[in-house]
Amino acid sequence: MAEIIRLKREFFTRDVLEVAPDLLSKTLAIKAVDEEIRRYVISETEAYRGEEDKACHASKGRTGRTEIMYYEGGRLYVYFVYGMHWMLNIVTSGKDNPQAVLIRGLENFPGPGRVTKILGIDRSFYGEDLVTSGRIWIEDQGVKPVFKTGTRIGIDYAGEFWKTKPWRYYLDYPWTI
DNA sequence: TCAGTGATTAGG
DNA sequence: CTAATCACTGAG
Numbered sequence: 001m002a003e004i005i006r007l008k009r010e011f012f013t014r015d016v017l018e019v020a021p022d023l024l025s026k027t028l029a030i031k032a033v034d035e036e037i038r039r040y041v042i043s044e045t046e047a048y049r050g051e052e053d054k055a056c057h058a059s060k061g062r063t064g065r066t067e068i069m070y071y072e073g074g075r076l077y078v079y080f081v082y083g084m085h086w087m088l089n090i091v092t093s094g095k096d097n098p099q100a101v102l103i104r105g106l107e108n109f110p111g112p113g114r115v116t117k118i119l120g121i122d123r124s125f126y127g128e129d130l131v132t133s134g135r136i137w138i139e140d141q142g143v144k145p146v147f148k149t150g151t152r153i154g155i156d157y158a159g160e161f162w163k164t165k166p167w168r169y170y171l172d173y174p175w176t177i
Numbered sequence: 178t179c180a181g182t183g184a185t186t187a188g189g
Numbered sequence: 190c191t192a193a194t195c196a197c198t199g200a201g
Contacts, residue, residue, distance in 0.1 A: 046196070055196070065185060082197050083182025089196085102196055113197050154196050 007138045009131050012073030016092040016099035019073070020047040021169040023090070023101060023138070024145035030119050031135040039139070040119070044105030044170040046152050048089070050098055055158035055165075058098035068127050069098035076136070078116075078126045085113035088121050090130065104153070105170070148172045 007026065012019060027039045048056035057079075058066045068077050069091055077089035077100045089100040104112045116122070119136075130137050149166040156163065 048196075057196080060186080063186075079196090080184055081195055083184075083195090085182095085197050087196060104196085111198070152196070157195085 003142065005140045007130065007140060009072070009074055012090065012092050012130065013094055014073070014092065016047040016049050016101060017167070019090070019092040020045045020101045020167065021145070021147060021149075023103075024147050024169055024171055025141070025143040027139040027141050028103070028106065028119070029137050029139055032120070040109065041107040042103060042105075042138075043107045044103075044110065044168070046102040046104055046169070047167040048100050048102065049167070053158075053165075054162040055152060055155040056098065056100075062098075066098060069100050070096050071127075073099075074129055074131045076125050076128045076130065078121060078123065080123070086116035086121050086123075087112050088116050088119070088125075104168070107171075146172050 023042050023045050026042050028042055029037055029039050031037055050056060051058050051061065053059060058069050062070060065079055068075050071091055072095045073092040075091040077091050079087050081087055088103045090103065091100050093099045102112060103115050106115055106118070109115060109118050125136065128136060147169050150168045151164055151166060152168050
């Protein structure tokens with residue numbers, strides 16, 4: 001029986017191309033308003049890698065919104081898009097290397113907008129530290145993910161080179177084939 | 178296929 | 190200040 005371990009700083013300070021697939025099958029734990037802890041399995045992620053990555057928000061440099069991406073890995077980068085949806089991202093790698101993983105889906109709750117809706121994520125989670133926070137963190141249940149890769153969604157503006165990078169990772173369930 | 182909805186950003 | 194854009198979703 002594997003031990004359940006809360007992910008520490010070292011997990012998040014690696015390159016985003018290692019962290020994004022490693023987050024699959026990990027459990028996102030969050031304290032609801034009633035103080036009850038709810039857990040969800042991460043099923044789909046996407047990697048956004050530095051200022052050179054034209055699909056990454058940090059490609060425009062340091063701004064008020066992207067500031068947190070320049071912190072050491074483990075923080076949350078939360079932003080609002082299309083006037084309706086909050087997006088949940090996890091900052092990775094070291095200081096001044098702006099990378100982040102978009103949480104695109106949880107088991108039974110596919111879609112980045114649905115993820116934040118079910119979790120109750122909003123502006124107040126911007127900058128939250130997954131390593132020290134008392135209301136949100138990630139656990140390793142000891143499950144090895146079997147996953148597939150694909151191109152990232154919704155980044156047509158990024159140009160052919162960045163658009164075609166296989167930086168989307170998703171659990172490959174036998175019953176979805 | 179397409180409207181909805183508002184924060185963020187670049188530019189004047 | 191203005192206007193364009195947007196790492197999306199749900200209804201039809």
